Amino acid sequence: MTALTLAGAVVVGLTLGLFGGGGSILTVPLLVYVAGVPAKAAIAMSLFVVGVTSVVSAAGHARAGRIRWKTGLVFGLAGMAGAYGGGLLGPHLPAAMLLAGFALMMLATAVAMICGRGTPEPAPAHKELPILHVVVEGVVVGLVTGLVGAGGGFLVVPALVLLGGMPMGTAVATSLVVIAMKSFAGLAGYLQTVPVDWSIALPATAAAVAGGLLGGWLAGRIHADRLRTGFGWFVLVMGGFVLIQQVPPALFHTAWGVTALLAGAAAAIAAITYLLLCQGRRALRAGELGRT
Template identity: 70%
Template sequence: MTATVLTVGLAVLIGVSLGLLGGGGSILAVPLLVYVADLPAKEAIATSLLVVGATSAVALLPHARAGRVRWRTGLVFGVAGMAGAYAGGRLAAFVPSAFLLTGFALMMLATAVAMIRGRRATAGRPVPHELPVLRVVLDGIVVGLVTGLVGAGGGFLVVPALTLLGGLPMPAAVGTSLVVIAMKSFAGLAGYLSSVRINWGLAVALTVAAVLGSVLGGRLAGRVPADLLRRAFGWFVVVMGVFVLAQQFPGKLGPAVAAIGALALAGTVTVAVGRHRRRSYY
């Protein structure tokens, strides 16, 4: 009972993350359900897809009212992502849980480096209102496959795809990503339901708590500078990625791997950011 109450309480942070950062919901939800609620990995992934999908749909509303959503880009990305997410959800039934969580953590760390590093400044390049359809479709399918396979709603991949590859400003990427996350999460859930059963009572309680958090996150989103938001998102993903990766190694080996991984990642980020700043300066 205590674990359930704690899980529901912490679910508020899932909503805050989605409302503020346009992602990170499953990065919180999967570890929360596995390590606090003590759910099996695949049930945790399926439950997170439900919670994050519903919460993203609600968190989208304040961004839409503020004009921070690129609807065509979001809907095309979402449709392409739904196809990939459903396929990933079906494929996950044949992949060992430890592989899913390890892959989840590694992708989080790779994405974090890209977000902290940022895009190379390109003077004179206009900010796009909508992205090219073909690029959006290809990115959507790839990100959707990952979403369905490892249970991530996709924000930690969609936001970098929209900002680093597409060039959308961070506030627009955050709002648009919520459209994509909601669509892909429900598609990935449909794939999982063929092989996984969900505790619906727990899922509904988590969703309500996360929705309340998303309202707070959405109110904060328009008040935080875009560069600060991007870097905060990246470091948030670093912390969660190192934690999840450490849990996949037995005994005392886990903390050692986490420490080595954190140091290596910090060095990589420092070098990457330094090079990026020098290129931008010149």
């Protein structure tokens, strides 16, 4: 276990504590490209790291009374069903396919962080909890969690705000309960066929827990929107790197392969341009709100 791996694990916990998600998206690349862990073992290990870190981070929120247990448990139980199924299915898929899927998840996370419209408007507080919607979304997000080892916090937090009528701080706290439940269910599925190197998993988890405690302490003391945007750009670059790593080398030696790569590069430039424009619109809206 290198110092760089431990430092990366601290960042994983830090972002989980700050945002209620996002940090888990770094765990698999950290374990694969820095610690040298095979892809499927890295996914299983990341589920353990994220699950334990989420439990510890949620404890502080629970003491402060910020967790909505009913909504969180309903979402979490549905997510556990999907995550266990994903954990059973994932080990039977090619590692390159799993990493490519994980990279696409990273790109989606980055877009959500960079282009988000700020804090969503919560549903009315008196509104009945839409159990069917919560269960369906929980199963879908859980399936993704189990397959690729990403907690899906960037999907869970808006869902809790919109479906559960929660303020943002309460949704972040409750999402940690959901992420922990889904992560352990996905881990249970992976452990049926994939071994975990605990000599790496336990120190990485301890470092992530320390980062999670620090993130929880920093939450509310820094400008979270700016930090989220910067983190989004970092995740975007990392997702692109992971995706490129899955391109077969032989593809570079064919005309069709070069054409596909050029088309991909053009699409990436267009996407980055869109994100820059999107970020500019957010800054303009923030300025207009500041003048009113």
